[in-house]
Amino acid sequence: xxxxxxxxxxxxxxxxxxxxxxxxxxxxxxxxxxxxxxxxxxxxxxxxxxxxxxxxxxxxxxxxxxxxxxxxxxxxxxxxxxxxxxxxxxxxxxxxxxxxxxxxxxxxxxx
Amino acid sequence: xxxxxxxxxxxxxxxxxxxxxxxxxxxxxxxxxxxxxxxxxxxxxxxxxxxxxxxxxxxxxxxxxxxxxxxxxxxxxxxxxxxxxxxxxxxxxxxxxxxxxxxxxxxxxxxxxxxxxx
Numbered sequence: 001x002x003x004x005x006x007x008x009x010x011x012x013x014x015x016x017x018x019x020x021x022x023x024x025x026x027x028x029x030x031x032x033x034x035x036x037x038x039x040x041x042x043x044x045x046x047x048x049x050x051x052x053x054x055x056x057x058x059x060x061x062x063x064x065x066x067x068x069x070x071x072x073x074x075x076x077x078x079x080x081x082x083x084x085x086x087x088x089x090x091x092x093x094x095x096x097x098x099x100x101x102x103x104x105x106x107x108x109x110x111x
Numbered sequence: 112x113x114x115x116x117x118x119x120x121x122x123x124x125x126x127x128x129x130x131x132x133x134x135x136x137x138x139x140x141x142x143x144x145x146x147x148x149x150x151x152x153x154x155x156x157x158x159x160x161x162x163x164x165x166x167x168x169x170x171x172x173x174x175x176x177x178x179x180x181x182x183x184x185x186x187x188x189x190x191x192x193x194x195x196x197x198x199x200x201x202x203x204x205x206x207x208x209x210x211x212x213x214x215x216x217x218x219x220x221x222x223x224x225x226x227x228x229x
Binding site: 004009032034036041042043044045046049051090094095096097098099101102103104 | 115142144151152153154155156159161167169170201203213214215217218219220221222223
């Protein structure tokens with residue numbers, strides 16, 4: 001069975017500062033990892049994914065994620081946070097047809 | 112291009128009532144999925160379909176049925192609603208993988224249906 005953990009329920013960061021949202025995974029075989037963002041009362045929007053190759057994955061809205069196989073982590077990062085980045089972020093692992101999601105991390109960017 | 116749409120946006124049911132949630136996609140995707148989102152639990156897969164006329168169970172299928180009569184539509188049915196089915200329901204779709212292992216394709220989500228069962 002695969003699992004995804006997001007150890008922080010909430011992350012607060014000042015506008016303009018770098019942000020990190022943490023994710024660790026437990027999967028058998030090669031992991032396929034995703035980050036999604038959910039704005040209030042909206043569906044999930046795809047940010048980026050890691051399938052294979054370069055450990056640093058670049059995605060939408062200036063986000064990037066670093067895949068670390070030895071630490072089984074896939075942390076989401078952005079060099080300079082915007083107030084508009086405030087949302088709920090989900091990490092997910094894919095196996096066959098099923099996405100397994102973490103519980104989500106609420107990101108608040110403080111002006 | 113509307114992407115993935117869901118009907119209705121919000122519904123209140125009494126225990127024992129039935130209803131059908133409709134998902135439609137205009138991206139010609141082969142695969143479609145139904146998830147439920149509960150506070151503090153992320154999203155969990157209810158049922159999925161890999162093509163017209165085929166469906167399969169996900170992680171939490173009990174109390175739900177699905178049908179995929181047309182490629183662009185995926186219906187989720189609750190035959191006898193229970194308060195435990197109060198949740199936000201999301202539909203998603205993805206392309207068919209043409210080569211290599213499954214699981215690499217991105218899923219695209221609808222805006223959700225909020226269901227309250229009293």
